[in-house]
Amino acid sequence: MSGIVIIGTGLAGYTLAREFRKLDKETPLTLVTADDGAFYSKPMLSNAFASNKDPEALISQSAEAMAGQLDARILTRRRVAAIDTAARQVRLEDGESLDYGRLVLAVGAEPIRLSYEGDGADAVLSVNSREDYGRFREAIEGVGHVAVIGPGLIGCEFANDLRGSGREVDVIGPDTAPLGRLVPEAAGRAIQKGLEAAGIRFHLETVVKRIDRKDTGFRLSLDNGETVEAGAILSAVGLRPDTRLAREAGLEVDRGIVLDRTLATSAEGVYALGDCAQVAGLVLPYVMPIMHAARALAKTLAGEPTQVSYPAMPVVVKTPAHPVVVAPPAPGAVGEWKIESVGEGVRAVFSQGDEVGGFVLTGAEAVKEKQALSKQVPAVL
Ligand SMILES: Cc1cc2nc3c(=O)[nH]c(=O)nc-3n(C[C@H](O)[C@H](O)[C@H](O)COP(=O)(O)OP(=O)(O)OC[C@H]3O[C@@H](n4cnc5c(N)ncnc54)[C@H](O)[C@@H]3O)c2cc1C
8 A cells, every 4th residue: 555645734734643653654654735844833823922933933843854753755835736536646736746545634724814995905914824923923023003803712812912012902803702702701701801901902893894004004994983003913713624625626525624533534545634624523623632633543544443532622722811711512512601700700610400511711710720620521522
């Protein structure tokens, strides 16, 4: 059987390769990536502005070092254009083809882009890679005021970090409170208060309608009639699993690439993991699901078919001005939030009879309960 090809060298592609090499030192391994293949921790992108890190400082290993460590061929700055599952080949944009015995898609997610009226609309940037981080860092050079569109998890992390870099920050979005899709409103309000105390301004229940260029930056006109002046604009309105290659190859896709619990797609010998994946109906674009998926898939690829299991995986939100931990209830879970104030923040427990179905802790005092509550929430899968 010919070797394994992994498309993508993010956390998903590289963690899988590492786990696989622990079990199998022989099978030829090729990784292909559209970027430079440097290994870095993506969560650091939303807490590197305050410490003024340049993009190079985020790299923990170069592609060459990774290739040596993994005994793998790593093709960098090469984009896969198409997959032919019948011929078991991937075709690169430059025309070269690679044969595969097994193929793994670890292609990540793409930032959702909203459209705005005005001549400044094209200046809106998003940060979902080290290269994006470098571009945004250039855009805020000498800029004292940043607008963040999107008051979700990533938007709040960037807002806190940019505020920590000494800049004025305005956060804009349609939700009634920050992190509206993840936490009950009372918890969102506590987070808002904590971030406001750090000097961040929120414009909620409204959206950006137009963005006009001014002499020294931009004017954002909001739907509620307010305006915000900023020198740079960051969009953090969400990520969408990148299903393009999979869809064009005829694989089943839904919100993400549809996978069973062995991380297998609908095509023989083709697997996926990471931000592009939808495992047993779940799209979980976080680090911990990737670690569990990589371990299970490595075993499957090494000859021991293995289903992935997810334990409870609370997400720590990197907002030091008001720390937050979230373990969301399963989608569609029936129960009720029990919410109480603790110190500056909130302790919200999703109760399902006597069981704890999920929790949200906000503020330095409440987050101390993370370990104790984590033990009580059920496994995700
Ligand atoms: C700012 C930020 C902060 C975060 N903080 C946290 C956190 O604190 N905790 C947490 O759990 N999670 C966090 N996350 C989420 C976490 O970082 C991601 O879930 C994870 O990094 C995704 O890894 P991935 O390998 O699936 O995707 P990516 O890292 O996006 O990698 C995708 C790879 O695929 C390659 N690729 C794509 N298409 C092609 C193609 N056609 N041809 C060749 N190569 C291709 C790309 O070049 C890249 O190498 C954060 C995310 C962001 C954006």
